[in-house]
Amino acid sequence: MDTDDDTSDIRHILLTYWPDVFESSSSDVSVIKLISKPESLHKRWQICLPPTTTSYILKQLTHGQNLEYELNYLADFHKYLDTSSLQVPHPIALSSSQALFIEYNHHFYWLYEYINGNIQKVDFDEQQMLALATCLSKYHHFLITHNPPLHTKENSHRVARLLDELRTSMAMIRLKKQQQQQQQQQSETTEIDIVEEYVFDCYPQLSKIIKDILKKKGATATAIKAYPIHGDIRPTNVIWDDNKNIIGLLDFENVDENECYTLWRDLAICSLTFCCSDDDQSQSNINKIQILINEYLKLVFIGLPIPWLTKNEFANSILDEMIMCSIEDYLFLYWQYKNNESENFQGLDEMKLYYKRSIWHYENISKFY
Numbered sequence: 001m002d003t004d005d006d007t008s009d010i011r012h013i014l015l016t017y018w019p020d021v022f023e024s025s026s027s028d029v030s031v032i033k034l035i036s037k038p039e040s041l042h043k044r045w046q047i048c049l050p051p052t053t054t055s056y057i058l059k060q061l062t063h064g065q066n067l068e069y070e071l072n073y074l075a076d077f078h079k080y081l082d083t084s085s086l087q088v089p090h091p092i093a094l095s096s097s098q099a100l101f102i103e104y105n106h107h108f109y110w111l112y113e114y115i116n117g118n119i120q121k122v123d124f125d126e127q128q129m130l131a132l133a134t135c136l137s138k139y140h141h142f143l144i145t146h147n148p149p150l151h152t153k154e155n156s157h158r159v160a161r162l163l164d165e166l167r168t169s170m171a172m173i174r175l176k177k178q179q180q181q182q183q184q185q186q187s188e189t190t191e192i193d194i195v196e197e198y199v200f201d202c203y204p205q206l207s208k209i210i211k212d213i214l215k216k217k218g219a220t221a222t223a224i225k226a227y228p229i230h231g232d233i234r235p236t237n238v239i240w241d242d243n244k245n246i247i248g249l250l251d252f253e254n255v256d257e258n259e260c261y262t263l264w265r266d267l268a269i270c271s272l273t274f275c276c277s278d279d280d281q282s283q284s285n286i287n288k289i290q291i292l293i294n295e296y297l298k299l300v301f302i303g304l305p306i307p308w309l310t311k312n313e314f315a316n317s318i319l320d321e322m323i324m325c326s327i328e329d330y331l332f333l334y335w336q337y338k339n340n341e342s343e344n345f346q347g348l349d350e351m352k353l354y355y356k357r358s359i360w361h362y363e364n365i366s367k368f369y
Helices: 004-017 019-028 067-081 126-145 158-182 194-218 263-274 286-300 311-338 348-363
Strands: 030-034 043-048 055-061 102-104 107-113 225-228 238-240 246-249
Touching: 004 019, 004 030, 004 043, 004 055, 004 102, 004 107, 067 107, 067 126, 126 225, 126 238, 126 246, 126 263, 126 286, 158 194, 158 311, 194 311, 194 348, 263 286, 263 311, 286 311, 311 348
Parallel strands: none
Antiparallel strands: 030 043, 043 055, 055 107, 102 107, 238 246
């Protein structure tokens, strides 16, 4: 619940920096603090303007690092979409200038109009897969055609670094095992670490998978373009209308010009989160992924030179990324555990899910095309 001081501060910010939006209805403005995730560093307030249905979101951040780039990126994408039914949070410039955010009491604030619609977390049908493909193709077309160019060269060392990370974890576990074996009365003085035992058992297969992907990438001589990509188009961030059309994307400002990824990594994350099997979260619905990729490829390169990848190579790259993303999530949880972040550790069951997911996609890659 907001305190009176909190609400007073928010009203002061709105009337001081965005008077052209709020001054005429200042007495009727309703300020509602929205619930954030426990680990979130951001706060949000919904600003309602009765009797109209219009409302806004005021977002607070603890730092302004990269914020100017993020909000200009959002503004560019909003302008690109123009009359499209798809919306992203559009930063509203300050009344007194063209600035997109303000600093107030050691925090940073920006404002956008609320996007009203539905959030759906599971059970996406064919129509929604087609809508997702359309949404992704628009976004990626924006990235490809942006002037000045946004792309850079793909980080070719990413796969090798992942293998090094896996090897490092294994070396630490082996050293610990050796130290335990040297202790007297080991069974009485040392508890078995079931997380590390699990990582130890998974290492051979994960190492083999990463080496295979690294070998395939090594055989590719063509430079691959990478872009500053949002990378979080997942069910909780997608807004639908009642006719199963995507009308909005949330938290879309989280981009970094120094963190660039390929288009198929973005497709991989979407596929993993929107195309899970109804029976087993470690598996994907092959038919849904085929619908998504086929429709995407029909739309994204309209009016553009066709990239060097064939359809099968493109699909293979997406599936490799699905495997890589699963292994990255697996290792992220392990290091979270190792660094004594037990309060944030999501548990061994989550690690098992990501391991099984990487294995299943590796073993079934040929079924997708």
